[in-house]
Amino acid sequence: MSKDSSVRQRCFGIAAAALALAWTMPAGAGTLETVKQRGTLACGVSEGLNGFSDKDAQGKWSGFDVDFCRALAAAVLGDPQKVSFTPLSASERFNALKAAKVDLLSRNSTWTLGREAELGLAFAGITYHDGQGFLVKRSLRVDGALALDKAKICVEAGTTSQFNLGDFFRANSLTYEEKVYPGAAEAFAAFESGQCDVLTRDQSALYGERLRLAKPAEAMVLPDVISKEPLGPVVRSDDFAWFTVVKWVNFALINAEELGISASNIEEALKSQKPDVRRFTGVEGGFGKALGLDPDWAVKAVRATGSYAEIYERNLGTSSKLAIPRSLNQLWNMGGVLYAPPLR
Structure with a gap:
């Protein structure tokens, strides 16, 4: 056997051993x-x-x-x-x-x-x-996002909200004044203090932000959703x-x-005889072991x-x-x- 062949065989043996070890490692390693x-x-x-x-x-x-x-x-x-x-x-x-x-x-x-x-x-x-929306002061007297032309809008820097905002206004040939802040707290504070007329972020978050205002009734979340936010x-x-x-x-x-x-x-589900419920509770299927968890992990x-x-x-x-x-x-x-x- 040549020296090169011997080296190749040793390398192959090491690789095979490493592969075997990887296959025997528990599923939850890491x-x-x-x-x-x-x-x-x-x-x-x-x-x-x-x-x-x-x-x-x-x-x-x-x-x-x-x-x-x-x-x-x-x-x-x-x-x-x-x-x-x-x-x-x-x-x-x-x-x-x-x-x-x-x-x-x-x-x-x-x-x-x-x-x-x-x-x-x-x-x-x-x-x-979710989807991106707008929280606006009622004093603006707007009922939709397309009425926000020339508005001052607060947004958090480096978020999808900032990029979506630009896309929406360009696509609809509207203009706006962007007020960018390093964090959500700063953007909210600027909106509350009147530095901007509109706050934009995920619509779900805006419902919560509205409740934080000293006078929540003076602001509203517009119905428009301008993006997909999964x-x-x-x-x-x-x-x-x-x-x-x-x-x-x-x-x-x-x-x-x-x-x-x-x-x-x-507790009633644990007694069920329905196959899909029995798999969920871990009575059947063995999926907990496959995940590296106990059989009743979902329970x-x-x-x-x-x-x-x-x-x-x-x-x-x-x-x-x-x-x-x-x-x-x-x-x-x-x-x-x-x-x-x-x-x-």
């Missing part, structure tokens, strides 16, 4: 194992957004995005309280995720091509179908196993609503926070102070576009 060993989930959230991520005087976080983190912690760690929340501005959120300062973002972030392809991130589905949890793209876990916790909450499973009837998530419907209504819907109609965020069979692959 972020999932790190979270389990740490004992807490590190979740990046917004700095404070009504209905999505609020911190009260006692330091307790609540909201739609917060509840998703709690559901994930319950599925992975068995305890929805084992979460540490890191408030992040729009400008720092993606760098914090890339630097592994957090395990995921659950922070009203829009899914775009650029953010995945250029930043090396992955969106694990859509939790809220919001959802974000992870690093180099850990497919973790991406899969986050994605399927999201899908489980949606499927729970479709199957009629809620926090209040989860733990729903027991902690409720189904998607319960999370939505509690934080954003008719049971909340925001009272945002579900609209697109209804299930696909109820007139909306909310759709999750089946657990099978």
Whole structure:
């Protein structure tokens, strides 16, 4: 055997051994194992957004995005309280995720091509179908976005809202005065103090911002939606196993609503003989093991926070102070576009 052949054989043997090792590694290697060993989930959230991520005087976080983190912690760690929340501005959120300062973002972030392809991130589905809108002073006496010609508009720098704003006005041959601020808090303060007539960002956020005004009745959210803003949890793209876990916790909450499973009837669901419910509860299917989780991972998530419907209504819907109609965020069979692959 030649020396070259011997070297090639050794290299092939090393490569084969490495491949075999990779195949025998647990499915949850990487972020999932790190979270389990740490004992807490590190979740990046917004700095404070009504209905999505609020911190009260006692330091307790609540909201739609917060509840998703709690559901994930319950599925992975068995305890929805084992979460540490890191408030992040729009400008720092993606760098914090890339630097592994957090395990995921659950922070009203829009899914775009650029953010995945250029930043090396992955969106694990859509939790809220949103669109950009406008909060305006009633004193402007406008009833639609096309009446905003020559308006002074406050917007947060470096966001999809800033880019969409320019696109909308150019496409409709309108002019405006852009007032750019480094963060959402600064943009809101400028709007409230009268430095601009209009505040633009995701429409869901505007409902919350309106309630923060000293005189909410003096402002209104216009009905116009000028963009698609699919919001959802974000992870690093180099850990497919973790991406899969986050994605399927999201899908489980949606499927729970479709199957009629809620926090209040989860014990009855555990006794069900329906095949799709038995797969959901982990009695059949073995999907928990495939994810690197306990068989009842989906049950733990729903027991902690409720189904998607319960999370939505509690934080954003008719049971909340925001009272945002579900609209697109209804299930696909109820007139909306909310759709999750089946657990099978």
